[in-house]
Amino acid sequence: MSELKGAVVSARSGTKETIIELLEKAMDKGIFDGVIVPMKVPAGDSFAYVFVKDRSLLKESFPLPPVMFVQGAKAVSSVTRLGEGNMKIAVIMRPCEVRATIELAKLNQTNIENMTLISIDCPGVLPTSDFLSNPEKSMKQFDEAVKKLDDKIMRPVCQICDKSSMIAGDLHIGTLGAKKDTFFIISNSQKGNNVVEKLGIKLKDNLDNWHNKVKGISEEKHKKRKKAHKDLKSEVGGIDNLVETFSHCINCHNCMKACPICFCRLCYFDSDKVKHPSEDYLERAESKGSIRFLPDTTLFQMGRMMHMSHSCVSCGACEDACPMSIPVAQIFSMIADETQGLFDYISGRSLDEPVPLTVYEEEELHEVEDAND
């Protein structure tokens, strides 16, 4: 991570409003040709990412919405999967969405050459179903919770997220530790530096207040996280517990579709490989007395976990999408900490850090080798 540079920005008209002003200014100066930013949908009951070219439409922007309907990395990927394009684009998302975007860039699923990724201190996100039960009320509750730094109403994985201010992109809006009516603009790259410079802002302010506030929150969350994981492990650990945990799973694969990391054109578990002739199923039923049909639900869950765990950013999109309220995000996020820990890898931390699966180390993981070797 490069040396962070910061500037204090006056935000008397409000954080959201100031961000929009800065984006408008950036477009006016030609720093960006377009912006990908959340906006409220016409019906007012949800938010969607919008790719804006017409600067006059920017005033509708809603950075840091109370819900994450679509994981931002998916939105970005749909624009630049097939190439970087000619437009210079600014994208404003939550840290886990920026991280997922970087993971996708490593896996050739999105091109961020011409993008400036901007993140913002994240207070968490409301579960989609809670929001939908009463959108207006939920918005008010969210704003209150943000003011009080209270995360009880957020997604379960948000409540134990220790990376809610992790900077992986080019720029970051630091609201924590900032004096009233101000926020920090923090730059993490040369690209970020250039953008801020062209906006006429000098990156020479002290970021200690932000660092300290973030450190405090992150450490507290980390403790919570460790405890939550310990409890969860005992609840779902072991094959019997696992099968029971996923017994309600109806194989709708919503989790897979909502996940930014699951990018396969045709999932292994939707492919011909899991389509067997009737004799095979009957034989299995005969040997066990009866089998659930279709079988192999836990296999799908564990298989998906194995395929994407190294890149999981613990965003929680999967859990929100699950129609059977299975705590998928909590389980997958817990295991992701461990798989990534094995390789000292943090998903989305850096574009230059290759995904562990593609790296060969001669000396590695000796602890799992045969003791007699």
Added chain:
Amino acid sequence: MERKIGVYICECGPNISEKVDIDKVIDAISSIEDISVVEKYKLLCSADGKKFLEEQIKKQGLTHLVVAACSPKEHEKTFMEVCENADINPYLLQLANIREQCAWITEDKDEATKKAIRMIRAAIGRVRYHSPLDKKEIESNPDVLVIGGGIAGIEASLQLANTDRKVYLIEKTSSLGGLVTNFEKNFLGMKPISDTIDKKIQDVKNNKNIKIFTDAEVEEVIGFFGNFEIKLKNSDEEGDPIGFNVGAIVLATGLTLFDPKNSLKYGYGEIDNIITSLEFEKMNKTGKISLKNGKPPRSVAIIHCVGRDEKGYCSEICCMYSLKFARYLKDKIPQVKVSNFYSDLCIPGKTHQKFYEQTKEKNVDLIRFTDVGITKNKDQLNINYKDENGNKKSLLVDMAILSSAVEPATDASKVAEIVGISQDEKSFFAEAHEKINPVSTSTEGIYIVGGAQGPKDISSTLIQSEAAAGKILSSLVPGRKIEPEVKVSHISESFCIGCKTCISVCSYGAITFDEAKKVSVVNEVICRGCGNCVAACPSGAASIKHFKFNQIYQELKEAVK
């Protein structure tokens, strides 16, 4: 298509018939649905046995064949030929190894019979899902790439360059000849080296079949024996990259000296008049041996075994050339006092002993040490050493020559990576087998000669180069076709999402990326069917012919039922 599977069980003399109840096996297998025939035979690999199988296939109209016999390593090819002769695709065959993996590992006939049945069922389960595969034949390229224009590379090039093949000789520096061009004479014969090397260089330059590239380096090598695609770092006159195809590669990247700066006790680089063997050879070639102040030395110490402890091996040539140095000195400065300090003396070979004794006769002192170091003593040097009995002694001399260990050329690792071969723990290129295959590597078609393979003298180098050339000439014959691997990977264009994970894990460079379609594509000629890509592809877009998911799944299913 209606399947007609024939199962044939080999008695293998007493090997299988005594350990497995074959009749019981036949009973158990006959009841399986699409099995047309189950029979036993005394010895299926015999001429009669093969004829029997061929006739059976034709008579029974079989579509698939299962042979329960010995290891596929022994006879898979045999039975594949039988299939071909009987006009069924040789890949519609599956062997069940009921000898090495069954009859030979247990005395319990009951267990062996049960296992044999299970193994045959598994083979049947698999063969049902086999698809016919076609063998490919491609022309092999008889040309050869030689990397390194020293004496090893030159010799190999000369041996190889005959009428039907071309040799591409790549040399990193601007001139040919390598290390030996620095030497005045060779040890043993004490003849001028230029007699040999200059002629060889001239021969190489005159040979129409040898294309020489100096100041050149290889950038990329992909492919396999008979079909390597080479790209050089250099560009031609039009600025296009230089590339060509060859069938084999000879690595002759040579040696460099261990840097005595890495061993502080010698004072090299700190104290004047301490020079390395190579520096001495160069000085000697000018005709004048002198100290830093321009005067000839009155006494010289030649220190053997420099760097031997650090490198952990004996460099073979230094004792002999150190004796040669003694001769150089005595020839040019008759009054000079020469002392050779050695810890062990390495003088193998039929004439080396004589050379040693004759050198000693020239009044050269040979002093054995258990430890040695050099310190400054005003304008002179103190050679401080412990003798055989451990007594500390010291000798005052004007000049010290450090006979340093040899090591592989500095960019040998880079070349190894580009070419795709391994290095041993001393960083020399790894031979296929130390004793019985010292010129080949584990990669077919890539040979290592000269110092690149290990420390050796000129005559051993010439022998090795000729050996490599011999191997290439006999195995890479112009006109002889090569059959690339049939069981290769295939990536489904519809399902590949272009994440390039397969490309990162392919050890053979066999997968390229189609930028237009944004999918990975396998080069079926270069692919070796290792399966890394299949394992790494999360969506299963990659699969290996003859090792499809269903084939393995069905085999496993039957094996564990």
Added chain:
Amino acid sequence: MTKTLKINKSTEQGVLEFLKFLLESDKVNGVFILKKINGDEAVAYSLVANPEDLKDAVPFYPLMPVNAGKLLSRFTLKGSTKKPVVAVVKPCELRGFVELIKREQGNLENLFIISSTCGGVYPTKMSVDRTIEKNLSKYWDAVKRGESPSDLRDACRACEEFIPYMADITVDLIGKSDIDKQCTMFLNTKRGEELAKDMKGEFSEKELDRKKLDEICERRGVEKKKLFDEIDAKMKGMEGLINIFGRCIGCHGCMRVCPICYCKLCEFESPNSEYAPSDYESELGKRGAIRVPPGTIYYQLGRMTHIGISCVACGSCDDVCPVDIPISIIFKRVGESVQKLFKYVPGKDVEEKIPLITFEKEEFTEVEE
């Protein structure tokens, strides 16, 4: 008049005994049925081979975790079953299976179907917090009266096709006050008669109580009209579509659970639905801003075009939607209007070809010039 078999047990028990008989007498090698699994944690379809394992079976449980038509299609996708199997499924699941068979995605050979007149199911969410268990007696009381509890799936409350068409055996279930004591099965086909032969019970000939079923149908029709009117008001014009599908997140769960959606790789997940930056750039020039990922309504309308003709309105799509879009009613509304044009009832008759692949010389002259 249809041959019937009456067993003097509760309807559920009678059916279970019949299935036990079928397994024990080797008439079938497998029974496909809803079962309580994992120590009662959940209810899921199971393939039962051992008659002992039928003890946890709950054939008429008011839950449809997955549309069984999809499962039967998977079971016979690689070819008809070589050994006989009997499946106990709901009418819309059977119709879904029949629509798939017409598209070469399944096979009825050796696969016998037992269905019933259907009282509807609860949304799957209710199985997670065990609310269904609490409501079971209320549910069965309503079923006996031929009524639908208000918290059933919308699609079920509005369903007029609750009498199975292609079943070998139909169990008389709804609108009957004596389902706690009697089990009456209608043996509609020769296959059904063969299965029932030698089973202990009373054989006779009867008819389904058409009058009662018509009353139930009428009540359902009223509910349907209500739901249709509601959705019509919301769905008016492009604006209406944008409002109703605005919160769609493109998870495609509706597609995945739909019995009719059978494509290996959905058009809307294929490269055909991916856009290059140049496409965005030119669209942005025209519109100024584009929602990303794009194609939300395109997907919904596209899927409607592809499967609307065969939509059996089972309601699985509603249950799986994470943002509570009333997909089943939208698709039912549009689906029925298309089906009416061709006088086509999806799943009614396996021999009846899908309108898309039939050519009539004289058709839709009203839309011609």
